[in-house]
Amino acid sequence: MTQFGRAAAGALALLSTTAAFAAPAPYAHVLLISIDGMHAVDLAEHAARHPNGALARLSRAGVTYRQAMTPLISDSFPGLAAQVTGGGPATTGVYYDDSYDRTLFPAGSGCKGEAGTEVPFASEIDVDPKRADAGGTIGKPMTQIDAAKLPLRLTGTVCAPVYPHDYLRANTIFEVVHGHGGRTAWADKHPAYEWLAGPSGQGLDELYAVEQDALIPGTKVKTTGSFAAERDFDEKHVAAVLNMMRGLDGTGAGKVGVPALFGMNFQAVSVGQKLPKAGPGDPPEAKGGYADASSRPNDGLAAQFDYVDGALGRLVEGLKVNGLDGTTLIVLSSKHGQSPIDPAGLRPTDDAPYEKLPGHAFHDADDGALIWLKPSERAAKLPEALAALEKDRAALGIGTLYPPAAVAALFADPATDSRAPDIMVGTDPGVVYTSGKKGAEHGGLALEDRNVPLVVAGPGIAARTVATPVGTAEIAPTILKALGYVPEELQAVKAENTRSLPGLPF
Template sequence: MYKLMASLLLGTSLTCAAAAAPANAKPYEHVLLISVDGLHAVDLANYVANHPQSTMASLQKTGVFYPNAVTTNPSDSFPGLVAQVTGGTPAVTGVYYDDSFDRSYFAADSKCQGNPGIEVNFAESIDIDDTRLDAGGTPGKPMTQIDPAKLPRMLVKGECKPVFPHDFVRVNNVFEVVHQHGGRTAWSDKHPAYEWLNGPSGTGVDDLYALEQDSLIPGSKVKTTGSFKAEREFDAAHVKAVINEIKGFDSTGANKQPVPALFGLNLQAVSVGQKLPKAGPGDDAGLIGGYADANGMPNSGLAVQLDFVDHALGELVGALHDSKLDDTTLVVIASKHGQSPIDPSKFQPTDEDPYTKMPGYAFHIADDASLIWLKPEERAKALTAATEYLKDQGKALGIGQLLTSNQVALAYQDPASDTRAPDFIVTVNPGVVYTGGKKIAEHGGSNANDRNVALLLSNPSIPPRTITALVQTTQVAPTVLQALGYDPKELQAVQKEATQALPGTPF
């Protein structure tokens, strides 16, 4: 029990001392990785129980289900997916959140002058035009969608250079390994900033199809995330891109290409269904988001989104079958993060900008956890006073646990020497969400609802099995490489953190 609680609170690994052994053969020709953001283990279990004829139920009947899988801490989208594709936690990847801070970077317009240390937000903010679905460029060509003038800067041998998303992650990933072995790779996601999947080499993903989730719904001033229907349509476009790839085309369907050895997509419909309180543009007026009770019974809006995801999975599985690829493809369903709270009675909206008055403050990100950075030039003098401020404000801010700089150093990296590690990490009491009232759930924290996510491996040849052991989503990465016949030790994070492949796999 102590090891489980330590893992949930600090994000440490429970893997064994030795990394997974190299695969001896090539069990599968393809791996299709599907990230369903927000999908808890209980959501998957409930849906299968209540919809025994569903695609999710069918996949579980030919798969290995891990009901006690946990994602990273912090449990945000970037570190959550980084874990699945690198095998590493933020301690080695350097990725703590989508929106974070680096003490060595300079602002986009700074010419690398002045004091270093800035917010690093790799999301819609780096698009050429974040109001447009295509982000102002050409989907399938992320470099046409990203504006270099909006990127942070770093000094490299005295030269001030832009930091592209692929420069940010400190270790390689599964797409790079597969690509380097000659396999084709593809991915579809919610921002062009997911160009970071190219990895440090900059060449990991052959076909990266990204639309902008924070674009405006045509004819309105509402973002895609403000409508259940708009989010389903957003996801449907990514499903179509992957089906094109299954059929032997690129993501746009315009050019013939080999079916990728490693490919997949992210689905956002469930996450929006959990966070959006009521109907938006194009929705049936009576739809309500979130959960009805602590057992995970979905309200009408979330139920529609879950049904959509099941249908989307059916389309993908059907396309694999039609292309005679179902037997040779391992389907991996995972989640970057969960969502908190499930129990609506626990919801406690709290000031979304609570830390700006603390001594030495530089930047924070607060969803249902808080990561806080002090100004590098003021850190030494302000650290003690900042710590006392957080302790004094603990009750008002809903702080359940405060990781001080010394504790962050033990769990991750030392903020005194590492450019990324936060000075403080705040874990909130269950149900606390930093919000101005526009959402009813969030992710990013270390509570069980944030971290206990769905994880399922499926193929027609796999006998159904449920493995109740605690596993980490970092274990997806070495499992993917083993499934394709590659050595997991080709991943730098697997070596550094001794990450094992998932237990109970038939390969």
């Protein structure tokens, strides 16, 4: 029970355009939803076209933040890390789902040789990434992760694998809630999301992870290669969350109690934005992405929005059916947006020149780029690398080049922090590093990557719109306050002085 006293009675007026409550309500539960890839403008446009949909009704019933921004690096990992820690990459140590650490050793190396290795925390560490269960048991991520594929850390004479939760430098809202005795659960696209459990590894009672990179049964195509398959993928997680509302585990097999903090991400919209054409199970003429700069979706993407809207409605109905609507706060946002919206502005670009940079160790390149140089060569090769980037600026679509001093000012000093990239690239509008098979990407610095929807709704929340800029990192302390806990229990909130979201009655 929260600090606000007796639980409010009555139904949650999430789907009412007029409901408002006079006093703050206590919350026994928080449901956190991420619609990956969705922009703030998508929420506005979809709601206008579908005024009776769940997205429109949720927005009308709650507080809608028009200028919610993800962290400066808009990848899935730092995007969600902000929401659950209250901090950015400089504090969490999380720059990308596939990044680099100068102090770790490659998998299988026995911690021998020079330190410094890629840290891939997506399907690459699955027991079998081609299977939906990742080669283990869904709901038990440690059975789905192959320890032999993990990077290694040398501590004294002990060489040990680094699990995703070991990599995080700051605690999470799941850790705080679990530490106070509340059950916690989450559903997401890779078993690697067990990092939500926090550095202790204990903060998440359940991670229900179906592998997104699995092959569609009977094909050699990944789930991400079909609009329909991606909806089916999301539906598995929706079913798991509905089970959680019933007090069951995600499989529906065990009675465990309703989580105090739980939620999921949707991937359908993100895939609908990226995938240019139909895949297995889709209408042959289906087309992804947007029709024009007004954010009007093509039919393939429109189907994804419609699916998510309907699924969200079922989740809200699930709260009501299970008697949770009077004590649950819903927070809806996105880990990241996607760029570009305007198909006419798309600039498919080859990232091969990054591989040839002097001293190159590793880089990420989606619609921005992070570059790490070999630790032993960094000092000598950095001037050459920067000069090469300047020379290839036009070919690589580089808009802004951030040398180490700029990276240090924005995040952490790569000379002293083992994870901060040596160089960061902000691209020209529309640049996507792809072979030509993607219509959009994320991970960069563009407004379209970072301006995401954010709605908070529930008992005690009066409908309003907030135009003041906010960061998605403000979600974390807001959730703790909603559940009656002190936001300063989060290390990143203390380190970055992260405020709670404005305009709420608690």
